[in-house]
Amino acid sequence: MSIVETVVASLLTGMVLFTSVGTLYSGMRSWVQGLKMIEAEMDGTQAVRRLNQELREAMSVQVAADGQSLTYRTPQRNSNGDFVVPPIWDGVQRRVIVQSLGEGRYSLGFGIAGQEYTVTRNVVLRDPGVNGNPTYRVFTPGPGGITRRIDVMLITRTTGPRGAYIYQRTRETLFLRNVPSITN
Numbered sequence: 164m165s166i167v168e169t170v171v172a173s174l175l176t177g178m179v180l181f182t183s184v185g186t187l188y189s190g191m192r193s194w195v196q197g198l199k200m201i202e203a204e205m206d207g208t209q210a211v212r213r214l215n216q217e218l219r220e221a222m223s224v225q226v227a228a229d230g231q232s233l234t235y236r237t238p239q240r241n242s243n244g245d246f247v248v249p250p251i252w253d254g255v256q257r258r259v260i261v262q263s264l265g266e267g268r269y270s271l272g273f274g275i276a277g278q279e280y281t282v283t284r285n286v287v288l289r290d291p292g293v294n295g296n297p298t299y300r301v302f303t304p305g306p307g308g309i310t311r312r313i314d315v316m317l318i319t320r321t322t323g324p325r326g327a328y329i330y331q332r333t334r335e336t337l338f339l340r341n342v343p344s345i346t347n
Contacts, residue, residue, distance in 0.1 A: 199323040206319040207333030230300025232260040285319040
């Protein structure tokens with residue numbers, strides 16, 4: 164082999180190797196971004212699913228005026244775990260609340276008022292998809308005096324490749340069976 168052939172072969176090998184590494188790096192970055200999008204989506208979806216489970220048995224639900232929290236009551240159960248008939252309140256005030264973690268980050272907490280446990284820590288209250296990033300209402304009650312449905316919207320955020328934020332919106336309408344308080 165001549166020196167020219169060796170140099171040309173080395174250059175071609177280097178170009179193929181450089182192109183292969185670049186393609187691999189680009190694919191890995193896209194894969195990581197896809198994983199972060201799934202993570203953001205799962206945070207919101209799991210929080211809304213948990214909320215739906217909590218409110219499925221609620222007797223009454225009241226959404227706060229600012230749309231950032233709600234309180235609910237569940238019926239009492241007997242020793243077998245069955246609901247007492249006629250339904251009566253179990254005496255425990257429960258709530259779901261959006262709590263500030265600082266730096267524009269919020270968490271969604273469930274449980275007995277004042278003792279909520281955190282379901283997700285990746286909630287943001289400013290909508291990045293709307294001009295001016297206004298604050299949005301997480302909970303919006305349906306029409307009427309008795310809340311029979313709640314529209315829920317959560318925007319969750321994760322940090323993707325190169326520190327860029329990845330946002331995910333989760334919207335769902337929860338239909339409640341709400342048994343109003345029985346009075347004589």
